[in-house]
Amino acid sequence: MKSLEIRNLQKTYFDPYAGTKVTAVQDVSLDIREGEFVSVVGPSGCGKTTILNMVAGFLPATGGEIRVGGRPVKGPGADRGVVFQSFALFPWKTVLDNVGFGPKMRGVPKAERDRIAREYLALAGLSHAADRYPNELSGGMQQRVGVVRALANDPDVLLMDEPFASVDAQTRMTLQEELTRIWQEKQHTVLFITHDVGEAVFLADRVVVLSKGRVMRDIPVTLPRPRVWDEVTEDEDFKRLSAEVLHMVRAA
Amino acid sequence: MATAELGAARLGPSRAMRRVVGAVTFLLPLLCLFLLWPVVTTAFDVNPRVFPGVGMVWAALVESVRDGSLFAHIGASLGRVLVGTALGILVAVPLGIAMGVSSGISTFLTPLFRFFSVLAGIAWIPIATLWFGYGFGAITFVIFNAVFFIVTYNTLLGVSAIPMRLRHAAASLGAGRRAMLTEVLLPGALPNIVTGIRTGLGFAWRGLIAAEMIATNVGLGYMLFVARDFYRTEVIVLGMIVIGALWLLIDRLLLAPLERATIERWGLVTRS
Numbered sequence A: 001m002k003s004l005e006i007r008n009l010q011k012t013y014f015d016p017y018a019g020t021k022v023t024a025v026q027d028v029s030l031d032i033r034e035g036e037f038v039s040v041v042g043p044s045g046c047g048k049t050t051i052l053n054m055v056a057g058f059l060p061a062t063g064g065e066i067r068v069g070g071r072p073v074k075g076p077g078a079d080r081g082v083v084f085q086s087f088a089l090f091p092w093k094t095v096l097d098n099v100g101f102g103p104k105m106r107g108v109p110k111a112e113r114d115r116i117a118r119e120y121l122a123l124a125g126l127s128h129a130a131d132r133y134p135n136e137l138s139g140g141m142q143q144r145v146g147v148v149r150a151l152a153n154d155p156d157v158l159l160m161d162e163p164f165a166s167v168d169a170q171t172r173m174t175l176q177e178e179l180t181r182i183w184q185e186k187q188h189t190v191l192f193i194t195h196d197v198g199e200a201v202f203l204a205d206r207v208v209v210l211s212k213g214r215v216m217r218d219i220p221v222t223l224p225r226p227r228v229w230d231e232v233t234e235d236e237d238f239k240r241l242s243a244e245v246l247h248m249v250r251a252a
Numbered sequence B: 001m002a003t004a005e006l007g008a009a010r011l012g013p014s015r016a017m018r019r020v021v022g023a024v025t026f027l028l029p030l031l032c033l034f035l036l037w038p039v040v041t042t043a044f045d046v047n048p049r050v051f052p053g054v055g056m057v058w059a060a061l062v063e064s065v066r067d068g069s070l071f072a073h074i075g076a077s078l079g080r081v082l083v084g085t086a087l088g089i090l091v092a093v094p095l096g097i098a099m100g101v102s103s104g105i106s107t108f109l110t111p112l113f114r115f116f117s118v119l120a121g122i123a124w125i126p127i128a129t130l131w132f133g134y135g136f137g138a139i140t141f142v143i144f145n146a147v148f149f150i151v152t153y154n155t156l157l158g159v160s161a162i163p164m165r166l167r168h169a170a171a172s173l174g175a176g177r178r179a180m181l182t183e184v185l186l187p188g189a190l191p192n193i194v195t196g197i198r199t200g201l202g203f204a205w206r207g208l209i210a211a212e213m214i215a216t217n218v219g220l221g222y223m224l225f226v227a228r229d230f231y232r233t234e235v236i237v238l239g240m241i242v243i244g245a246l247w248l249l250i251d252r253l254l255l256a257p258l259e260r261a262t263i264e265r266w267g268l269v270t271r272s
């Protein structure tokens, strides 16, 4: 696994229609240790997706620096797995081939990558959907495939942009528990973006609150692991932390 | 697995049924026209120099099959279409992809390709005969031309319509330039490419018949044109039926299923 360092990151968009500049990210510094799980919360439009896109290498920064494992980010790469807010599944590939895509790019033979893909699909309760095409799945199922596809490529850093936004509450809880379990086993370095304060606290080692393109607060979460909702919901620390974070997000 | 098979079994018969119904609704009007024909020609006692009776056309068919001339014409026409189309696709797809990846280039070239798509086929015949003389070259050029502009334009459209996030997703899963081409750009643009081929071939087929009337001595268009000189209306009508039927066969049995397979299966909607 690798660490992720973000130093004085800045992004200014140019809006060609209005002819004005929009500064989405003012000045963000954030260090994520190897194997650490960090949640980023903040109101809509505060620059969360923009930061993630720069870390993924999809978008050039207008200032600052991003290092993964000590090396500056120069573009997209398989060391950083991305789960997209809008799934981004390949419509022309079956679920199995979508999940096996990363291994295929690494040159893993067909039989082996199918085995890997099936294993991960089973984790997300999607075994029955392996041979279907993405458009034949519900939104929630597509989102799970998106998560599983990133996991199956076993990246050093996982970048997740509201990956559970379009699943129902029950499924979301199951997936959150699944994710912490897989993360504990594989120890990916995770940057997890969400609107959901409870989710942010439940999953993370640290919660970063973002406001208007700046880091407002950085709060450690010391809840014991493994975490399961039945226990965490009742936990006083969880309640206190969630209330605190929620308060800050609303003030942001 | 079990549910997927169940689903397929449930869809199976209804899909086959729909296909049969589709074929019947398509063929019925044609059949009606065919039945109406002898009724009209006998009832109004139509002069065969104006329009032939069914029997005469049938005799023309039997004769041209027996002496092999019909197959020679069909073979020549299909051969030209095959060569022109294959060349057109081979050049158009890579070019369309190269143009589509850069949004600047595609924005600039789109109006040009739209313009030339309108001109596709027939309008190029005069200049084609000047450049290539009469014969295979000029006719193949007309077909190539019809296919080339429309397929390039559609490929370009298809590639630029691939959401950026899919290219990002592929890149972050480790896809290099080559894999990006074969795994994302080509399959992503395929529904548009197929639609382009279907439209382009439609233009090419019309262009072919027109070009063959002018620029050659074998082929379906030539068959029509020569028959006119001898007032052989039954040969002209036979030729027209063959031209129409061949196109419908190619379109319905080859191109439409191909288009359906990509667009329906992937849930993609494309416009040409």
Ligand SMILES: Nc1ncnc2c1ncn2[C@@H]1O[C@H](COP(=O)(O)OP(=O)(O)OP(=O)(O)O)[C@@H](O)[C@H]1O
Residues within 6 Å of the ligand: A013, A014, A015, A022, A023, A024, A042, A043, A044, A045, A046, A047, A048, A049, A050, A051
């Ligand atoms: N391509 C772009 N061009 C111009 N401005 C943009 C662009 N993308 C984002 N922005 C602006 O940058 C700001 C941050 O956007 P971003 O998508 O990073 O927000 P976010 O925190 O992810 O929001 P959400 O929670 O709604 O997903 C917004 O004001 C947005 O309007």
Ligand SMILES: [Mg+2]
Residues within 6 Å of the ligand: A048, A049, A050, A085, A161
């Ligand atoms: Mg966002």
